[in-house]
Amino acid sequence: MADEITETSQTVAAGQLRALIERIERLEEEKKTIADDIKDVYAEAKGTGFDTKAIRAIVRLRKQDQAERQEAESILDLYKAALGMV
Numbered sequence: 001m002a003d004e005i006t007e008t009s010q011t012v013a014a015g016q017l018r019a020l021i022e023r024i025e026r027l028e029e030e031k032k033t034i035a036d037d038i039k040d041v042y043a044e045a046k047g048t049g050f051d052t053k054a055i056r057a058i059v060r061l062r063k064q065d066q067a068e069r070q071e072a073e074s075i076l077d078l079y080k081a082a083l084g085m086v
Helices: 002-048 052-063 066-082
Strands: none
Touching: 002 052
């Protein structure tokens, strides 16, 4: 009886593991598709004449909240001043 329970538990665990791995694989494929779509949008922006480096910087900045952005800008300004760049 105990062997049946152990075998059933192992079968259930293996099934759960397989399901988790398959979900991860599907999500990885979706992530690749989305990354390709983003790449296409940047190519479209470049083809329209926009600077993609600047767009990437803006996207990065928009991910931050205002306090994070201000702190990063303050540090950047401090470093530029220390190097005589301002």
